[in-house]
Amino acid sequence: MTRVIILRPEPGAGETAARAARLGLDYRLCPLFEAxxxxxxxxxxxxxxxxxxxxxxxxxxxxxxxxxxxxxxxxxxxxxxxxxxxxxxxxxxxxxxxxxxxxxxxxxxxxxxxxxxxxxxxxxxxxxxxxxxxxxxxxxxxSRAGTELTGLLQPGAVLLIHSPRAGEKAAMLVPPHERAQLHIVAISPAAIAMCGNGWASAQAPDFPDDERMLALAAQLCE
CATH class of the missing domain: 3.40.50.10090 (Rossmann fold)
Incomplete structure (x- = not known):
């Protein structure tokens, strides 16, 4: 099953995880920041x-x-x-x-x-x-170290990017040569821009909320 990786900080990460579970998605938590x-x-x-x-x-x-x-x-x-x-x-x-x-x-x-x-x-x-x-x-x-992200990546995985700063951090943690089989679902075009290039796909919903992000992620997991 395609893996969805939740990078947002708590308590939002837990809320996203609960929604992902209701959709039957295989998800992992890897917060990149702490508020x-x-x-x-x-x-x-x-x-x-x-x-x-x-x-x-x-x-x-x-x-x-x-x-x-x-x-x-x-x-x-x-x-x-x-x-x-x-x-x-x-x-x-x-x-x-x-x-x-x-x-x-x-x-x-x-x-x-x-x-x-x-x-x-x-x-x-x-x-x-x-x-x-x-x-x-x-x-x-x-910022948290985020080094555990490397161990969670697998071909086809979907990274959920909930802010431009998270996109910037993801771009730092995932070098360009490792992005071709990974997908980005971001909360906004501005967040996508900070992720850099080379991803298998990168998209944002028409309204910046978690539910719409997960809907896009679910489509990629089909």
């Missing part, structure tokens, strides 16, 4: 028109300070991020298509201008357009 909160001082909520999160880790690791922004319109990249915000008491969350650029355009179209972006120390750039986006770091992704 850790960092101390942060919440900017005054009245300075902003909207809240933006581009990763579910932000909602999980923000701590009690996040509650100060529940009155703001909340926007999220992807369904997982939206659900993580809702779990933190945000009643109305707008999930965005594709990436940070798409959700920024949606925020602007809704008439907001001053945006607080709570995210990791390393994030993809966002085309701000008419928005004024203040980025505040609330967590960081700490």
């Amino acid at each position: 850790r909160p960092v101390p942060w001082t919440p900017p005054p909520p009245e300075q902003f028109d909207a809240l933006l999160l581009t990763s579910a880790q932000g909602a999980r690791l923000a701590g009690p300070q996040l509650a100060a922004y529940r009155a703001l319109p909340a926007y999220a990249v992807g369904g997982a991020t939206a659900r993580a915000l809702q779990a933190q008491g945000f009643e109305e969350v707008v999930p965005g298509d594709q990436d940070g650029n798409a959700i920024a355009a949606r925020i602007a179209a809704d008439g907001h201008r001053r945006v607080l972006h709570l995210g990791g120390r390393t994030v993809a750039s966002i085309a701000q357009g008419p928005l004024s986006i203040q980025r505040t770091v609330i967590y960081e992704m700490v």
Whole structure:
């Protein structure tokens, strides 16, 4: 059976594993990063028109300070991020298509201008357009060795890439001459770009969420 390798950090890795099990996929866990909160001082909520999160880790690791922004319109990249915000008491969350650029355009179209972006120390750039986006770091992704990945690779294996940084790390761990029989399913075109060239295939779903990624992986496993 074709193997699916889950590279995302916990707790997301466990969620993906549970979905993979329900689909009957042969999966292995190999998180490349560990998410850790960092101390942060919440900017005054009245300075902003909207809240933006581009990763579910932000909602999980923000701590009690996040509650100060529940009155703001909340926007999220992807369904997982939206659900993580809702779990933190945000009643109305707008999930965005594709990436940070798409959700920024949606925020602007809704008439907001001053945006607080709570995210990791390393994030993809966002085309701000008419928005004024203040980025505040609330967590960081700490790299793990990842050397165990080599032992999990087999011809036809599918690597799940949940972020551009994970794509970059996978490209470092898997040299070009070993990629021809391995497939990439990434959460976005930006994540695919960081994986480099030479893979048997590389694709991303039309909406950046885990369920659609696994659907693509299941097709490759048929």
